[in-house]
Every structure is written in structure tokens, then in C-alpha cells.
């Protein structure tokens with residue numbers, strides 16, 4: 001047990017894995033993020049918002065791929081500024097982009113080993129770390145299959161394996177459940193929940209059901225603004241007519257989320 005005092009409703013430790021403060025990002029005339037404040041702690045934090053809300057942009061700040069036009073970003077105890085700090089941080093992050101490139105003729109093992117090399121996992125550890133990552137996502141039996149032959153669900157698992165191969169302290173998953181069928185989505189949520197037991201995971205999604213099943217903490221982004229920060233239960237409590245202490249489930253969370261959206265007049 002940490003002796004540090006914590007104000008976080010979900011009991012997270014005081015030092016976040018990552019945080020942004022007053023982060024603003026513009027693409028020409030579009031304000032993708034408008035003065036966003038957020039903290040990301042161990043466990044799974046869901047980033048919920050409709051298409052175009054700014055989720056991918058926020059993840060790109062956390063991955064150090066982009067810098068804000070104004071505001072600050074801290075990742076794993078470092079300000080995400082300057083080449084040396086950025087490179088150091090990148091080696092300790094795992095990332096699953098919305099669509100990730102892979103050579104169809106690479107085997108699953110080659111794909112994950114390649115990611116290990118990119119993240120500077122020492123040569124002597126690469127085999128074993130690859131094996132460990134494949135075991136984590138239950139793809140050991142498919143290790144010698146070609147990437148081009150995988151189903152959508154398996155491809156996502158391979159994507160997670162490459163994100164975990166450097167034993168990251170922060171894992172960023174951009175809409176990982178998109179394109180999965182309902183059964184795959186259920187399996188995938190269990191996997192993400194498990195990852196949250198060992199590290200800090202930030203997962204963007206536009207599905208309230210994902211958050212109800214996995215997310216302990218939730219940030220809701222609407223039109224580039226952070227509109228809600230709290231637990232999944234607190235978001236459910238925003239649903240009109242909800243009984244106090246009712247269980248967290250997809251429909252209540254959806255209703256709580258829609259109440260926020262309507263209040264905001266945002267596009268969904």
C-alpha cells in the first residue's frame with residue numbers, strides 16, 4: 001500500500017503515468033483539442049467521444065508523436081519535450097494505432113519481434129519477450145502464421161502483442177474494438193482488462209459498452225473539450241431517472257453519455 005494520499009475516486013496513486021494540462025492542438029482552422037486537462041493512472045482509462053472529438057489527437061500527444069500548440073504534456077515522469085526525453089519515453093510506451101501497418105508475409109512472430117527491435121528491446125531478450133507477448137494475447141499457436149492470413153480479431157491481438165513486447169509502463173490503444181464482431185469484442189475487452197492489472201492503459205472508443213465493461217476511469221471528449229472526468233459509475237449516474245447505486249452497465253453508461261452530449265449540443 002502506498003502511504004501517499006490520493007484524491008482519485010478510483011483510488012489511483014498520486015503520480016499519474018501521463019497527464020496533459022491546458023493542451024490545445026489546432027489543424028489549420030480546426031481546433032482538435034481546446035485546453036484539455038487530463039490525468040492517466042494505472043489501470044484502464046477510457047477516452048470516450050464521438051468521431052472527430054479529438055481522441056486520436058490526445059493519444060498522439062501521449063505517444064509524443066505530436067506536441068501541443070500550447071499547454072503541457074508529461075509522460076512517465078518526463079515533460080514530453082526535447083529529443084532525448086522523447087526517445088526515452090517512447091521506449092517505455094506501447095501503442096496500437098487505429099490502423100497499423102504490417103507486411104502480410106511477415107509471420108506473427110516476425111511482426112512482434114520487429115516491434116521489439118523498433119522499441120530497442122535488447123537483442124538477447126527479443127525472442128523471449130516476443131513469446132511472452134504472444135502468450136499474453138493467446139496467439140502462441142498462430143506464431144508461425146502469416147499476418148495476411150489472420151482474422152480481424154487475431155490481427156488486433158497481434159497488434160496488442162506488439163504494443164506489449166517492450167513491457168510498457170503506458171499502453172495506448174486507439175479504438176481497438178472497431179471492426180470486431182460481438183464475440184471478439186467480448187474476448188478483447190477481457191484482454192484489455194487484464195492489461196490494466198499490470199500497467200497503465202489508455203483506450204479510446206466511441207462505444208459506451210466498451211467503457212462499461214472495461215473502463216475504471218473515464219474521460220469524455222466532445223468537440224475537443226474535456227466534458228467529463230470520473231468513474232464509469234459516475235458517468236452512469238448522469239443518466240436521467242437512474243436509481244442511486246444501480247449497477248454499471250452499457251445502457252446506463254450510454255444514457256449518461258448521451259445526457260452529456262445533449263447538454264453540450266455536440267455532434268455525435
Ligand SMILES: Nc1ncnc2c1ncn2[C@@H]1O[C@H](COP(=O)(O)OP(=O)(O)OP(=O)(O)O)[C@@H](O)[C@H]1O
Nearest residue numbers: 027030031032049050051052053054055056057058
Ligand atoms: N491531420 C489533420 N489535419 C486536419 N484536421 C485534422 C487532422 N487530424 C484530425 N483532424 C481534425 O481534428 C478533429 C479531431 O480529430 P481526431 O482524429 O483527433 O478525433 P477522434 O476523436 O479520434 O475521431 P475518430 O474517432 O474519427 O478518429 C477532427 O475535426 C478532425 O477532422
